[in-house]
């Protein structure tokens with residue numbers, strides 16, 4: 575078995591660099607066969623993923639190991655999936671989570687200690703098939719894949735603020751990335767105007783005039799551990815869409831309180847869709863995020879479904895997680 579490793583050393587405010595030193599020492603000690611590349615710029619991981627797929631897709635003894643945060647994982651996946659060969663015979667991905675939010679690690683069951691995560695990878699005898707999100711955006715004619723979630727509006731505005739805040743680095747140092755998310759949520763509230771949304775689910779259309787939380791999830795967690803979609807999992811081929819409308823401050827505060835406690839989806843203050851295929855569109859420019867990566871300010875007409883993807887890592891049991 576050979577591991578092609580992609581490392582984003584700046585993930586988690588530098589956590590990934592420290593993790594990589596430990597992992598490298600262990601790999602050398604165990605005489606594991608590997609090569610590695612360190613990302614040199616934003617989005618470089620997409621390019622590296624594409625190159626690996628071009629070279630190795632279809633090979634049965636090649637694993638792509640990602641060391642970084644959810645954003646790096648997202649980029650590597652999308653780089654790999656740019657290759658037709660990888661779509662037919664996907665290279666398994668292994669992951670050591672060293673980011674700020676680490677939502678995929680929570681959703682899958684990956685120890686946040688890098689050496690313990692490496693043990694989970696080395697213990698795997700076969701790949702575990704999970705469900706990942708696939709989207710097509712009709713206005714810009716773009717498609718891609720996501721492990722965690724895609725959000726527009728409020729959530730994306732938080733991501734943009736969190737990614738650009740100095741506070742993130744500080745809180746990250748104390749492993750409190752989710753607090754940074756929460757702090758920026760308050761700031762985002764002041765700037766986020768509600769917007770019109772059309773949701774299509776099995777030929778039925780719903781219209782929301784004042785939506786502000788619109789999140790499609792592939793597993794329960796967002797923003798460093800908030801449970802936005804408690805009823806879906808990486809083994810469920812369905813996605814979960816949660817829409818919340820902004821009507822007045824009292825309702826907004828109740829919604830956010832429920833969001834923070836992981837209880838928004840099941841409350842009467844939100845609308846929830848659980849389906850294998852979904853579509854939604856906006857009529858105004860809105861910020862978007864995918865797996866914590868910014869999509870920019872744009873109109874969207876998004877169609878979603880899921881596909882299976884192999885992960886080379888023994889998941890933690892519910893008790894261990």
Ligand SMILES: Nc1ncnc2c1ncn2[C@@H]1O[C@H](COP(=O)(O)OP(=O)(O)OP(=O)(O)O)[C@@H](O)[C@H]1O
Pocket residue numbers: 582583584585586587613614615616617618642643644645646647672673674675676677865866867
């Ligand atoms: N050498 C580099 N210089 C600048 N940016 C980089 C470099 N390598 C990667 N990046 C960027 O770093 C960003 C953050 O990476 P990532 O999302 O993995 O970490 P994080 O934000 O700390 O974690 P999480 O997404 O789990 O909260 C990505 O958008 C990626 O494009």
